[in-house]
Amino acid sequence: MSETPRFLRPVTVHEADIGHAVTFAEPLPLDCGRSLVPFTVAYMTYGALNADKSNAILICHALTGDQFVASAHPVTGKPGWWTTMVGPGRPIDTNRFFVICANVIGGCMGSTGPSETDPATGKPYGLNFPLVTIRDMVRAQKRLVDHLGIKTLLAVVGGSMGGMQTLQWAASYPQSVRAVVPIACAARHSAQNIAFHEVGRQAIMADPDWKNGEYQLAGTRPAKGLAVARMAAHITYLSEMALQRKFGRALQNRAALSFQFAPDFQIESYLHHQGQSFVDRFDANSYLYITRAMDYFDLAEEHAGQLAEAFRGSPTRFCIISFTSDWLFPPVENKRVAHALNAVAAPVSFVEIKSDKGHDAFLLDEPEMDDTVRGFINSVALAEGV
Amino acid sequence: MNTPVSTPRLRPDLAAIAAMIRPGARVLDVGCGDGALLEHLVRTKNVDGRGIEISQQNVNACVARGLAVVQGDADSDLVDYPADVFDAVILSQTIQATEKPRAVLDHLLRIGRRTAVSLPNFGHWKVRLSLLTGGRMPQTRALGYTWFDTPNIHLCTLADFVDLTKICGAQTVEAHALREDGSTRPMRPDAWGPNLLAPGAIFLLKKKS
Numbered sequence: 001m002s003e004t005p006r007f008l009r010p011v012t013v014h015e016a017d018i019g020h021a022v023t024f025a026e027p028l029p030l031d032c033g034r035s036l037v038p039f040t041v042a043y044m045t046y047g048a049l050n051a052d053k054s055n056a057i058l059i060c061h062a063l064t065g066d067q068f069v070a071s072a073h074p075v076t077g078k079p080g081w082w083t084t085m086v087g088p089g090r091p092i093d094t095n096r097f098f099v100i101c102a103n104v105i106g107g108c109m110g111s112t113g114p115s116e117t118d119p120a121t122g123k124p125y126g127l128n129f130p131l132v133t134i135r136d137m138v139r140a141q142k143r144l145v146d147h148l149g150i151k152t153l154l155a156v157v158g159g160s161m162g163g164m165q166t167l168q169w170a171a172s173y174p175q176s177v178r179a180v181v182p183i184a185c186a187a188r189h190s191a192q193n194i195a196f197h198e199v200g201r202q203a204i205m206a207d208p209d210w211k212n213g214e215y216q217l218a219g220t221r222p223a224k225g226l227a228v229a230r231m232a233a234h235i236t237y238l239s240e241m242a243l244q245r246k247f248g249r250a251l252q253n254r255a256a257l258s259f260q261f262a263p264d265f266q267i268e269s270y271l272h273h274q275g276q277s278f279v280d281r282f283d284a285n286s287y288l289y290i291t292r293a294m295d296y297f298d299l300a301e302e303h304a305g306q307l308a309e310a311f312r313g314s315p316t317r318f319c320i321i322s323f324t325s326d327w328l329f330p331p332v333e334n335k336r337v338a339h340a341l342n343a344v345a346a347p348v349s350f351v352e353i354k355s356d357k358g359h360d361a362f363l364l365d366e367p368e369m370d371d372t373v374r375g376f377i378n379s380v381a382l383a384e385g386v
Numbered sequence: 387m388n389t390p391v392s393t394p395r396l397r398p399d400l401a402a403i404a405a406m407i408r409p410g411a412r413v414l415d416v417g418c419g420d421g422a423l424l425e426h427l428v429r430t431k432n433v434d435g436r437g438i439e440i441s442q443q444n445v446n447a448c449v450a451r452g453l454a455v456v457q458g459d460a461d462s463d464l465v466d467y468p469a470d471v472f473d474a475v476i477l478s479q480t481i482q483a484t485e486k487p488r489a490v491l492d493h494l495l496r497i498g499r500r501t502a503v504s505l506p507n508f509g510h511w512k513v514r515l516s517l518l519t520g521g522r523m524p525q526t527r528a529l530g531y532t533w534f535d536t537p538n539i540h541l542c543t544l545a546d547f548v549d550l551t552k553i554c555g556a557q558t559v560e561a562h563a564l565r566e567d568g569s570t571r572p573m574r575p576d577a578w579g580p581n582l583l584a585p586g587a588i589f590l591l592k593k594k595s
Contacts, residue, residue, distance in 0.1 A: 375450025
């Protein structure tokens with residue numbers, strides 16, 4: 001039943017592990033009322049599943065992440081995106097635990113998304129792809145976990161959009177997950193978050209090469225729009241202080257201002273580089289769909305605005321981690337989740353890590369975060385006899 | 387809210403508090419330090435324990451012990467806790483370091499059916515003598531800071547604290563004087579003796595119905 005995953009962009013690193021894919025013939029019902037049939041989930045696994053299948057940990061990736069959490073990316077050749085956290089001897093130790101990471105539906109690294117062929121038309125979905133939500137993504141992950149024969153996950157861990165998914169896991173499948181670690185996230189997307197995403201989407205849609213989402217058929221690629229979207233978003237992942245420290249007003253390859261609009265400042269060429277390298281690996285329509293999924297996320301909504309109700313009676317243990325300089329998902333939003341959990345007496349720990357690296361701190365080497373995750377995961381494993 | 391590092395045996399004041407907690411109770415330890423008391427309660431009394439702690443290092447120590455601890459501040463975070471969810475709330479050696487002791491005690495009485503408070507006694511004879519003879523802010527074993535860098539910004543005597551419990555509408559269920567050798571003995575809250583002789587005390591309070 002296991003297939004070879006197909007990616008939007010060609011594999012360039014042929015020695016890299018491209019992982020697995022599984023296609024489900026049973027429909028995936030979606031929050032929008034439509035369903036995906038068939039649908040494919042592409043995923044990576046690391047480590048070995050133990051005999052009673054009790055040592056599985058699911059990692060959820062962020063907006064532009066993918067399943068290559070701890071091994072080289074087969075398209076870009078870059079190392080896994082969370083090698084400080086996941087790997088042999090790391091806080092999430094692949095010598096002890098069976099780690100799963102799946103590309104979200106709506107994505108462009110092998111799971112069904114807008115660039116895949118719509119079986120109804122034989123053409124790429126484009127904007128005919130249904131709007132998916134964070135809950136839909138988690139539904140698809142649950143199908144994968146079931147497919148792997150795992151009844152209970154020891155933990156679900158993720159940052160940013162991945163953190164939203166961990167919360168959704170606890171709310172949707174409380175009996176199937178022993179512990180969750182939501183990092184640098186929130187139980188809802190704020191007005192400011194939605195605003196930044198809308199800027200990105202408008203940049204993509206304003207690119208004449210976007211062609212109303214049918215650029216694959218037209219043989220074009222809205223590279224400029226997608227790059228601008230990435231540049232704007234990237235600023236929100238960093239802190240003002242980190243930008244100042246890293247770049248200041250330093251000039252790029254020149255001694256004086258050029259009195260032209262070519263990039264004078266290092267920060268400009270840095271952002272250009274971020275935009276360009278993103279375009280080389282990501283799909284514009286996927287970006288539209290996944291940002292929309294995040295905008296729609298509000299765990300309290302289905303509980304009449306009472307976030308606490310999403311977790312009432314939950315047996316799952318929570319360890320919420322936030323960063324002081326994260327202004328995209330500030331500590332206060334993370335803490336809101338902790339308070340909601342406290343209100344229903346769910347077992348929750350919360351830490352606020354001092355860092356000036358902004359939202360992206362969760363992807364970087366942050367020893368305090370590593371210690372927290374290691375301690376928490378070990379205590380959960382001990383309690384579960386793993 | 388940073389309580390001293392635990393020794394292998396539970397500190398005497400913590401042991402006295404532990405003795406006040408019923409098995410299986412739902413407990414919130416405000417300023418739980420590295421989690422020594424909470425862990426003891428979870429292990430020996432099977433309590434459903436939660437903590438609040440200001441120091442991140444201590445929170446990490448608690449998380450690694452498998453405890454559910456929220457990094458936060460008694461002064462600002464207790465307001466978010468609903469009423470009567472805990473059987474017992476513990477505030478150990480912390481009230482003197484809060485910005486608003488009265489508001490904190492009000493919240494504790496609201497959140498828990500019982501509230502255990504342990505505190506150092508600024509009315510202890512050594513403190514009084516030190517100020518009388520030395521003419522400077524006293525530094526004792528229990529209160530070993532200079533006046534300008536102490537976290538203990540709201541020190542009080544046992545009599546002062548008893549006054550506050552009355553202002554907050556609390557009833558004292560039990561009170562224990564902490565002795566110099568670390569042992570405890572029951573005391574009457576309004577007795578003058580412990581206020582002079584005890585370096586600290588532990589009160590178990592409840593809201594008057």
